[in-house]
Structure formats: C-alpha cells, structure tokens
Amino acid sequence: MESTITFRNMTIEDIDAIVEIEELSFATPWSRESFYNELINNHFATYIVMVDGEKIIGYCGMWIIVDEAHITNIAVLPHYRGKKLGEALLTQAIKCAEELGAISITLEVRVSNIVAQSLYRKFGFKDGGIRKQYYSDNLEDALVMWVKLDE
Numbered sequence: 001m002e003s004t005i006t007f008r009n010m011t012i013e014d015i016d017a018i019v020e021i022e023e024l025s026f027a028t029p030w031s032r033e034s035f036y037n038e039l040i041n042n043h044f045a046t047y048i049v050m051v052d053g054e055k056i057i058g059y060c061g062m063w064i065i066v067d068e069a070h071i072t073n074i075a076v077l078p079h080y081r082g083k084k085l086g087e088a089l090l091t092q093a094i095k096c097a098e099e100l101g102a103i104s105i106t107l108e109v110r111v112s113n114i115v116a117q118s119l120y121r122k123f124g125f126k127d128g129g130i131r132k133q134y135y136s137d138n139l140e141d142a143l144v145m146w147v148k149l150d151e
Contacts, residue, residue, distance in 0.1 A: 005085065007092045010047035010059060012039060017056040018049070025075040027137040038072075048096055050076070050089045058085060060093040062105075069097035071107035086119055094123065094149065103149050108134060108142035120145050 010018065015035045022029035038045040044065050050058035058076035062069045071093065076085050097105055108131060109116045125145040134142035 004053050005057075005088060006051045007048055007089075008051065010039065010049045010061075012036065014049055014056055014059075015039075018047075018059050021056070021059060021075050021077055022073070024078055026073075028135065030073065045072075046096060046100060048089075048092060050085065050092070052080070058089045060089055062093060062097060064097065064100045064102055067101055067103045069100070069102035069105040071105060074107075087122070090119065090123055098149055104146060105149065106144060106146045108144055110135060111141045111143050117143065117145070120147075123147060 015032055018035055019029070019032050035047075038047065038061060042063070044063040045061060046064060047059060047061040049056045050060075057080045058074075060074040061072040063072060074086075074089060074093065076089060094105065105125075106128065107120070107125075109120065111130070125147045128144040128146040131142040131144060133139040
C-alpha cells in the first residue's frame with residue numbers, strides 16, 4: 001500500500017476531505033472555517049496531506065514560529081490506521097518543519113491517548129508537562145511533548 005502514498009501541501013480544495021478525517025478522529029473536531037482560516041489567514045500555519053492514489057487519507061498541521069514548530073493536529077483515516085502510515089506522516093511533518101527552520105517541535109496529546117504518545121516517543125518526543133483540563137469535551141488533561149531536532 002505504501003508505494004502509492006504521496007505527500008503534498010494542503011489546498012483549499014482539500015478542506016472537505018480534511019474535515020471528514022477530523023470528524024472521524026476527534027471528539028471536538030475543527031470546523032471547515034477553522035481550516036480555511038488556517039490556510040488563508042495564518043501565516044505561521046503549514047499543512048500537509050497524505051494521499052493514497054487520489055484519496056486524502058491523513059494530514060498534519062503545524063505552526064512554525066521562529067525556530068519552533070507546534071503540531072496543531074495530525075490524523076489518519078481510521079481504515080488506514082495500524083499500517084505505519086502515522087509514522088510516515090509524522091516523518092514527513094518533521095522533515096517539513098526542519099526545512100522551514102524549526103529546531104524543535106512541540107504538541108499536546110490527551111493523557112489517555114497512549115497509542116499516539118508511543119508514536120511520538122518513537123520519534124524522540126519527551127514529556128514536557130501537563131495542561132490541566134485542556135480538552136473542552138471532557139476536560140481531560142493534555143500531555144505536552146517536545147523534541148529537539150538537532151539531537
């Protein structure tokens with residue numbers, strides 16, 4: 001399957017597919033308007049999509065501020081999970097962040113999301129702290145994770 005996987009920058013035309021992935025992946029998904037605003041108005045934002053043939057199957061968004069990347073969201077369609085595609089997407093996101101001058105990356109992840117935490121730790125992310133009641137749907141805490149790219 002992975003031989004047909006490609007990556008590219010997200011476009012306005014991709015928003016419907018991204019919203020579908022959001023709704024299948026998160027309890028409080030971002031809206032169509034949020035993604036539009038990210039692409040059009042947020043000059044810190046960079047979004048990449050993962051494509052299987054013609055179908056968008058995953059995406060990652062990040063803000064690059066000075067030399068730090070903050071991953072805002074990353075998701076893969078449920079049907080494509082468990083096939084190392086999350087690793088491929090995160091690898092591409094890290095490469096993109098480095099190309100844009102980032103020397104570190106941070107993100108928040110639900111404290112209950114052990115699968116995602118394991119993925120991030122594979123890439124060298126370390127625990128950086130807790131954001132209490134970060135998630136609005138159930139007030140779950142977020143684990144802040146960091147990685148230095150030059151280590």
